[in-house]
Amino acid sequence: MTLELTDLEACFEGVVPSIISTADADGIPNISYLSHVVMVDDRHVALSNQFFAKTAANIRLNPQATLLLVDGRNGLQFRLALVFAYALEEGPLFEHTSLQLDASSAQVGMTGIMKLRNLDVFRVTKIEPIRSPVETTESLAPKRNRLAGVARIVEAIAAETEADRIVDVMLESIRTEFCFEHALLLQFYEERNQLVTIGSLGFQPSGIGSDVPLGEGVIGAAAASGRLVKVSDMSRVRRFGAAIRDSALSENRTRSIPLPGMPDAMSQIAVPLVAGGTVRGVLFLESRERRAFTAEDEVALSIVARQAAVALALGEKLSLETGSHRVAPAEHSASEQMIRVVHHSFDDSVFVDGDYVIKGIAGRLLVSMLEQHLANGTLEFTNREIRLDAALKLPEFKDNLETRLLLLRRRLDEKQLPIRLVRLGRGRIGIRIEGRLRLRKDMA
Template identity: 70%
Template structure:
């Protein structure tokens, strides 16, 4: 039986980021995996299925790494989720046109849990997931919507303190670490637009074309990054949320008055 599933997609050239999970609390959405690190990074780096059938020798090391990163506000990192008593793990790369786009990861409490038949079935699922990621990217850029200030945000006098640290683009909301990197820049961009012009509706197209965001110059899935950011805000139950308004359109909802501060060069 497959106990848990995590879905990873590339964040930077040498990293993957968790964009979805089932069975974990917290979900670990936004956590990073270096290429070559653990079975997930190894599968993405090699483009091949990587499987471990007896985790008893490496469980203690994994637990130590996980515990050392438990304070998000201090480390500015999100803990990679995992079963502390997992005995079997398998990671299957997501490949489209010969290019690795991410990886699916499964783990089980049983030894020797994943058979050859499981590998074949998961390979089919991975191919479909990879194609879905590629399709969402091609169909994310829809017609531009008018730059109007649509009132999506509930009226409230609450003050929301947001700190943007420029050196790593990490974002803290009311003292709580949220996200960093490209996703942090995306959130800072929307906050800027909201504060300066009252905007709370954006399109993928305008985000891609904004040079100030310094988006990676290689083919990348903006839709995936926005999904990651939306899920992270929801999981933290923060007063700032992203809402999907339609293909290529994003709503920005704020429950209060934002006070944005910036630190670093």
């Protein structure tokens, strides 16, 4: 059987380093390990050029090379005969490879050091398997109909118009259709230049409210570039944020919620949510399996992420309307329990009975509702009224009010506090306070 490059898909995941052999004009050989080999099309591969000056020099003198690829699933090896075609210093392929390299570098504390200089593109003239002295058993993943699964997920997301349902339906559908058990959905908030977790699957604690700076790690890189970022073997790199999570101080002291993660994760993928040409968030998944996310998964998750981005954007617009159907809010509790709320104005952080809840615009939203309740007993609010409140200082463009309310509601629920938010229908939100409220504003 004649082998094609597409048959070697698993060899391009970077699980096992590849080896390139070149020779100078006098035939003196040189061998180097490669961190990234990319399949360009069915006849070409691209090799990353970072530190290998001797390899690069040899190629310019003698354009022929031999490449050894290893299948990360089963150890099968393949020898490719190459002829140098051209070099790339820009363009989509160069940018994609550079992004993957930058993300991997950040994982090991080498941000900006392993910089991609250029990509050397080679024409493949021959592919031959290398017989192993050890018998190997190929591990075949079960056939999965990703196209049918994507269709069902997209249909489920399109049926929803409220942010909480869109988020929950997407994550749960990823679990049932794709069998991925750990995922996060993060919304991008421009005023903070951060991504904030608004949806969580499979993590305890959930990490709702945790944030990632734009451009940091695989999540931040996906958001900054608008491109998918994937790591297929975490044993080769130190996981993003692990040291931070392992040594994290309490939320109360840091006003920071740790990003959840699997200590034994082997694969990660971050998929940007793009709508109208704008990155609105990132879908992030982890797995304990090496090479858990295939090229087919990349396409499937990208389609799901784009549908979610469009649905969330539509939900924001619909929330400007106030639905005719309304769920009656609960009556104010007659409990005599004292609820002590402290608001720190310098970062708009809010503490309830000594527990840190949230900060930023979501913190201002909560305090505004509590102030209105103390002033006139208000228990119900509309999105339109909230948006007209100049004191909240909502962003004029793309305020993401629905996802901010979702974030706040889920944080209050997760903390099991005597203050809760409830959905009362489209464009309506209610507040439940189970006790006597005391609000102190710290202006320092």
